[in-house]
Amino acid sequence: MSIASLALRDVTHRYSESGPAVLSDVTLRIEASETVALMGPSGSGKTTLLTILGLLIAPSGGVIELDGARLPHGGSSLARIRAERFGWVFQTANALPRRTALDNAALGLLVRGETRAGAREAAAAALDAVGVAGLAQKEARQLSGGELQRVCIARALAARPSFILADEPTGQLDHATTLDVTAALLRNRPEGTAVILATHDAEVARQCDRLIRVIDGHVEEAAP
Numbered sequence: 001m002s003i004a005s006l007a008l009r010d011v012t013h014r015y016s017e018s019g020p021a022v023l024s025d026v027t028l029r030i031e032a033s034e035t036v037a038l039m040g041p042s043g044s045g046k047t048t049l050l051t052i053l054g055l056l057i058a059p060s061g062g063v064i065e066l067d068g069a070r071l072p073h074g075g076s077s078l079a080r081i082r083a084e085r086f087g088w089v090f091q092t093a094n095a096l097p098r099r100t101a102l103d104n105a106a107l108g109l110l111v112r113g114e115t116r117a118g119a120r121e122a123a124a125a126a127l128d129a130v131g132v133a134g135l136a137q138k139e140a141r142q143l144s145g146g147e148l149q150r151v152c153i154a155r156a157l158a159a160r161p162s163f164i165l166a167d168e169p170t171g172q173l174d175h176a177t178t179l180d181v182t183a184a185l186l187r188n189r190p191e192g193t194a195v196i197l198a199t200h201d202a203e204v205a206r207q208c209d210r211l212i213r214v215i216d217g218h219v220e221e222a223a224p
């Protein structure tokens with residue numbers, strides 16, 4: 001595979017035709033291996049930006065380029081690209097409550113068609129990397145918020161996507177756990193994997209290579 005990159009050019013988004021522009025003329029480029037923090041007030045457009053970067057919604061205008069090639073705004077090829085190239089960590093850990101941590105961490109790979117044995121092996125390694133190997137056989141519903149978020153991070157890491165998108169993944173955790181969980185994500189990412197992380201925590205942003213401020217639908221590069 002060529003070196004990954006993800007770029008937006010003049011991307012604008014409105015949720016309805018007559019509605020306000022939630023993103024205006026957003027141009028940015030993310031390279032393989034980079035870690036990028038998105039910071040901005042609530043309602044400034046961080047989640048919208050992430051969902052466009054992750055190809056979950058099509059922008060109303062502008063261009064998305066993956067590895068330098070322009071993507072269509074819809075169509076069946078996008079589903080495959082989403083599954084193979086992108087991983088997500090959401091604010092509220094979303095795991096199957098009655099499945100084990102190991103099963104949950106293996107899910108991303110199973111969705112991609114990996115064998116059960118291969119998926120379990122990669123999932124076990126990822127759980128180990130983020131410090132919860134000892135919880136592999138516990139059901140997700142038995143875990144604390146911080147533990148569960150580590151399992152979700154392990155699930156994203158195990159699939160070795162090109163881009164991990166994390167939308168305030170530590171929004172529900174205390175500050176110490178936030179820093180721990182963020183480090184688990186950033187330090188254990190596979191070689192080449194970029195992480196784009198929306199956060200309200202300046203200390204989290206300082207752990208990233210880049211900081212992009214999102215203000216009222218506009219983005220500007222800032223010092224992390």
Ligand SMILES: Nc1ncnc2c1ncn2[C@@H]1O[C@H](COP(=O)(O)OP(=O)(O)O)[C@@H](O)[C@H]1O
Nearest residue numbers: 015016022040041042043044045046047048049
């Ligand atoms: N599904 C939606 N439909 C209509 N408006 C939305 C939708 N999602 C978000 N918005 C609006 O878009 C703006 C940006 O929201 P969002 O991207 O969630 O910002 P942030 O993640 O920075 O809080 C807000 O004004 C919000 O109300």
Ligand SMILES: [Mg+2]
Nearest residue numbers: 046047048167
């Ligand atoms: Mg948001």
